Amino acid sequence: MLRKIILPVISLFSILFIVGCSTTVVQNIYYVKPFDWHPKENQDSTISSYSMFYKGYTIFIDPGHGGTDRRNKGPKGLAIEADLNLKVGLYLRDYLQRAGANVIMSRDFDTLISLDDRSKMANESGADIFISIHHNAPGRAGDIFTNYTSTYYHATQKDYEFEPCNHDIAKYIQRDLAYSMGNSGGLGSFDGTYSDYWIYPGAGFSVLRKTIIPRVLVECAFHTSEYEEQRLIVDEFNQIQAWGIFRGLGKYLRQGIVRLASIDNLEYTTSDPQLKIFIDDQNKGIDSSFCIAQINKEPAYFIFANENNQKLLIVSPKSPLPPGEHELNAIIKNINGNHSFPFRKKFIVTN
Numbered sequence: 001m002l003r004k005i006i007l008p009v010i011s012l013f014s015i016l017f018i019v020g021c022s023t024t025v026v027q028n029i030y031y032v033k034p035f036d037w038h039p040k041e042n043q044d045s046t047i048s049s050y051s052m053f054y055k056g057y058t059i060f061i062d063p064g065h066g067g068t069d070r071r072n073k074g075p076k077g078l079a080i081e082a083d084l085n086l087k088v089g090l091y092l093r094d095y096l097q098r099a100g101a102n103v104i105m106s107r108d109f110d111t112l113i114s115l116d117d118r119s120k121m122a123n124e125s126g127a128d129i130f131i132s133i134h135h136n137a138p139g140r141a142g143d144i145f146t147n148y149t150s151t152y153y154h155a156t157q158k159d160y161e162f163e164p165c166n167h168d169i170a171k172y173i174q175r176d177l178a179y180s181m182g183n184s185g186g187l188g189s190f191d192g193t194y195s196d197y198w199i200y201p202g203a204g205f206s207v208l209r210k211t212i213i214p215r216v217l218v219e220c221a222f223h224t225s226e227y228e229e230q231r232l233i234v235d236e237f238n239q240i241q242a243w244g245i246f247r248g249l250g251k252y253l254r255q256g257i258v259r260l261a262s263i264d265n266l267e268y269t270t271s272d273p274q275l276k277i278f279i280d281d282q283n284k285g286i287d288s289s290f291c292i293a294q295i296n297k298e299p300a301y302f303i304f305a306n307e308n309n310q311k312l313l314i315v316s317p318k319s320p321l322p323p324g325e326h327e328l329n330a331i332i333k334n335i336n337g338n339h340s341f342p343f344r345k346k347f348i349v350t351n
């Protein structure tokens with residue numbers, strides 16, 4: 001008798017258990033807490049180990065959208081892009097500040113700032129690097145499947161306006177952000193970094209075109225994905241997203257920043273000037289096999305030199321320059337592959 005009761009009861013529990021499990025699997029979300037982020041002691045020690053790379057740098061964080069611009073939403077209306085961008089931005093600010101970096105934000109509350117103002121603020125801020133934070137949507141309305149992590153840089157390698165340092169920063173951030181979230185980088189790119197000309201040929205994104213300091217734009221994931229929306233509304237997951245950006249940027253900085261610091265003269269009385277540019281490579285070493293030197297967008301002669309322990313790049317025109325204003329563009333890279341920060345200078349020939 002007892003057996004007769006127990007068996008059906010066990011069977012009923014089994015059925016409930018199986019149904020329960022399968023329901024849970026379908027609805028459940030999955031993400032991993034990075035071991036260098038959780039528990040808190042690990043997070044603290046990771047941040048302190050990155051502080052030597054972040055010290056002295058100012059990072060400009062630009063959480064996209066906000067205020068009345070909050071149309072971009074997930075399929076259930078739970079994930080609102082403007083809010084996600086701000087959340088990730090604020091968590092990123094926290095990690096950066098704990099690592100000793102200075103942080104400036106285009107917005108740290110729910111408000112709308114124009115695209116022009118975001119770039120203007122960044123250009124006038126004195127910040128070293130600009131990161132615009134967004135979440136993505138597919139071209140096709142109703143697509144609740146597409147989801148990947150991508151990071152954008154301005155222009156393409158063949159364009160004069162292309163700054164390879166932006167691509168460097170994008171690669172480092174993309175790798176760690178995508179890894180932290182457990183996402184791929186999409187099928188349109190080998191490593192998940194994309195030129196903004198891929199979206200708007202010849203123009204790119206306004207914030208990347210009008211900002212002149214080193215800059216990238218991250219599309220952390222698709223808020224339009226039915227699955228991703230469920231993760232994006234979890235606060236802990238937003239922290240992990242910010243952590244990925246923090247770690248990626250820290251690894252970029254670890255490889256060293258190269259700056260063409262200054263030029264010895266901006267006015268020349270000869271049609272064949274030797275432009276002497278001072279290099280600050282943080283003593284990481286320069287890869288002297290690489291240099292892009294251009295005057296008025298045309299290739300120029302260049303030579304690396306050393307004067308009183310000061311590394312120099314000397315650029316001269318391939319043909320005599322007429323009197324007037326000219327533009328120099330120079331890009332070098334360090335032995336770790338990091339390209340120099342943008343260095344475009346106007347100079348005058350008065351011969």
Ligand SMILES: [Zn+2]
Binds near residue numbers: 064081135
């Ligand atoms: Zn956006």
